[in-house]
Amino acid sequence: MDAIFLQVLNGLDKGGAYALIALGLTLIFGTLGVVNFAHGALFMLGAFVAVAFKSILSLEQVTIDPTRMTAWGTPMEIRQPFVEVWFGDLGATVLEYSVPFAILAAIPTMLFIGLVMERGLIQFFYKRPHADQILVTFGLAIVVQEIIKSIFGANPIPQPAPEIAKGMIDFGVALGFDAGNVVYPAWRLIYFLFSLSVIAVVFAFLQFTTFGMVVRAGMADRETVGLLGIDIDRRFTIVFGIAALVAGLAGLMYTPILSPDYHMGMDFLVLSFVVVVVGGMGSLSGAVLAGFLLGILQSFASMNEVKAIFPGIDQIIIYLIAVVVLLVRPRGLMGRKGVMEH
Template sequence: MSTTLLLIQTLNGLQFGVMLFLMAAGLTLVFGIMNLVNLAHGSLYMMGAYFAAAATAWTGNPLLGILFAIPATLLLGVVVEFITLRTLYQRDHLDQVLCTFGLILFFNELARVLWGSAAIPMAIPEALTGFVTIIPGLIYPKWRLAIILVGLLVALLLYLLISHTRLGMLIRAGASNRPMVGALGVNISLLFTLVFGLGAALAGLAGAMVAPLLSVEPGMGDPILILTFVVIVIGGIGSIRGAFIASLLVGLIDTVGRSFLPALLRELFQTQSANTIGAALASMLIYILMAAVLFFRPRGLFPPKGR
């Protein structure tokens, strides 16, 4: 195991982690404040990728495509919340699961109708193609490094929003005691719409940022949704700080584990057995982490105060 390879995979894990944070931050706000189980969050990630790819094809500029995807997904989230989800807040979680699962099917078919079933490639912005030398002997793709920097910047902006603004105060109060916030005259419906729109915009940003790395295709948001729920359970439902730390943990453990666990097991087993066992264990690592965290801290690593 070379030090350079370890550093590269660590950076890949950090990039994966900040992308998960963009997803988890919105979902944990929606789940923690609105008490809404939103299985369609991955569909907003998918639509953000499609909006970015479509705008890029229209303008020829991937950066403009990404910038377009953020308000477009925010507006889509507001429309979905107003038309569909607003009727579910007082209903049990089973109704919410069924409705948002229906939204997954709807958006997947909508993507097929509008863009077809074939995967759509999206180019990386020209200024961010190629590699950058981080330290002598270690080069890394500029675009992956940009994803890390954008994710960290969003994390900082979310911290400032939640901790140092009036809207953040209302969000924190709504997460702790929603009936009291409503009794004080706060427009809960508007607050919920803003929170859901913010979550949708973050999911759209995540989809737009990874679109040049992945194929943009129907259903691409479904696998990432499972990991996002794992992140918010580990971090603590409703906690932005918990979502950030848990995202980095999950990203690093998943990436480094898949890269090096089979190689480590080859020291103990034959190559074929080591590859099989290593791949199986690597895919289980984040769920083992979640089980361990829940055993010692059932409310997650950093549950919101008042819970």
């Protein structure tokens, strides 16, 4: 029982990442009708906002202390990050919590990137066939990825979680299991809660604001909304920005779990597309549900007991499920009729 519970927990953080990326993909698809293969690149860019944020914060002041000598007989160099020099303890705290604080930097950055992408490229592809959209965004993804590679190098750059979230939480005890059986890294739990709250914010935004209402109306019938005198294109541009932001935040918070490198976006993108298809193209709740579902199933498949029966199942489970779902329920778990039938 507790083993099963632990596997469910294990799947939740990855599932959260899938759900967030798939949510953005579905938003873009539902509003703009564009298949965005560059969405994984946005996830990766978010992660690298955290990397850049940390490396800017850790710029160091080098002072030479003539009173002390190193073993080589040269004056000792004292390195101290500027933030600590200027702000003392506060600076040290910010540096320690660089990943969560990077969210502040990521919000404007990702929104800006999203808006530029939509205005600069995507808007010319509304009327083009889906194949063209796939191809051009695929090209864009390669370009973004290679630029990041040339700036940050090809190796993964570890981003430590804050000290307080580094440990494990033994919360099986709270649920009545024996101590030590359900132990879970704190940051993964934080990630899960974070992804839940982002999803909640996005849904609330769409459900309870006037802007969200207009966007939903536009998703249902774009032309009529336009005829009512609403500039729907501008709203959809903003929706693209929001989708980029969601993907970016998902990537940013994921950095302590998986050290970011330039191709992490591609790895997640393929899976997220599968998630979208399983959930049902154009269904927001389907995307979220399928994201968590597939994350959990993947973690079950990587249990040793399961692998002993079906070797290699952990590598292919998601694709296998996608194949089965598409064959049994061609529109996905919660797909609507008439979306992407061609």
